Amino acid sequence: MSTIWDTIVVGVGGMGGAALFECARRGWRVLGLERHAMGHDRGSSHGQTRIIRKAYYEHPAYVPLLHRAYERWYDLEQRIGKHLLTECGVLSVGLPTSELLQGVETSANTHALPIEKFDADELRLRYPMFRFGPEYAGILERSGGFLAVDDCVRGYVDAARQLGATVHESETVFGWQATSREVIVRTDRGTYHAARLILTAGSWLGELLSDWGVPLTVMRQVPMWFGVEFPEQFRRDRMPCWIADTPAGMFYGFPMLDPLGVKIAEHYGAVEVGHPSEIDRQVHAADEERLWHFLTPHLPGVVGPRHCATVCTYTLTPDRHFLIDRHPEYDNVCIAGGFSGHGYKFASVVGEILADLVEHGRTSWPIDMFRWGRWTASSVD
């Protein structure tokens, strides 16, 4: 007789891996179905690093989730015996009136988070590798830093497997059906039955919810690694992670962590498409030129050459806030997606929230802002 699973997780990437672990930790028989092989580079959670920070310019409502996310990342470190989160600080730079600086300050004030503020002169003295005009200012959050994302994703899947979770790699889910008592999931290899379903399919989430018209779009992103003139200036004891809001767009980067040089990218700034199959996976000269437009005036010590580049996707909601909720028609189906290019740092708490939602239909974590009902008539409240 085939197994009846307690929970099936569709999409074992950043969020799905953490959800799989949280379900296994609760003693459930849990199956993860992943269309690619583990460690693949077709989704949104591959690579070297993701920024993590608490003074969240996007909205102060994220801050309680971030406190919990940090705790859960440290927990994962202890479980797998690997350093994952490096607090080298995050420096935000922009005009004092910019969305970035105003937002960082609002979150810091609302939640009493320690920050350090710099005017343009102080910024130049403290961080001589940057060049910004006298109209700019900066804010440093010392507790910010970066996650070693490939290790984090692998860490959650390994920890889940150790607790008894099963993962089927290279198996694509084509569709699912639900009643209040059961879900049935169809793949290219078979049919599975479970009591509950978690959908964490990243950029493919829209096609698994096509009957409900979730307004998700996909955006191509191309981070690159460049050589620097004086590597000692870019070490992580001197250079924090950084985000810069400029008239040319929002850019971000990391200190130099290895011989590839510094990793730099633009946040958003590309066209939105409807499906990941429309994403151009080639790297073009124009992708690099956009970064040089920022680097030449603002980080002149980054001199090249370009050592590496990778194509990655954002999955966007219209308001750029996440989608985390129960399905509007089926209480035993939960969804997490639309992380809009800033979600990975939350994966550790999102896993916990998804397990809460399928187990109890609610969570004690504040997720009102992420409700499905903000777009459709069929709200679940």
Ligand SMILES: Cc1cc2nc3c(=O)[nH]c(=O)nc-3n(C[C@H](O)[C@H](O)[C@H](O)COP(=O)(O)OP(=O)(O)OC[C@H]3O[C@@H](n4cnc5c(N)ncnc54)[C@H](O)[C@@H]3O)c2cc1C
């Ligand atoms: C270049 C870049 C930089 C970023 N920087 C940051 C940052 O600094 N800080 C931060 O917090 N966030 C950052 N993000 C955002 C963050 O990485 C994403 O929000 C997060 O990784 C999304 O995770 P996910 O689980 O939703 O998607 P994914 O990790 O892509 O997982 C979805 C999984 O579902 C699988 N799947 C899809 N469809 C099916 C199916 N039908 N059947 C089976 N499996 C399926 C996919 O193969 C994939 O493995 C960045 C994103 C990018 C692209």
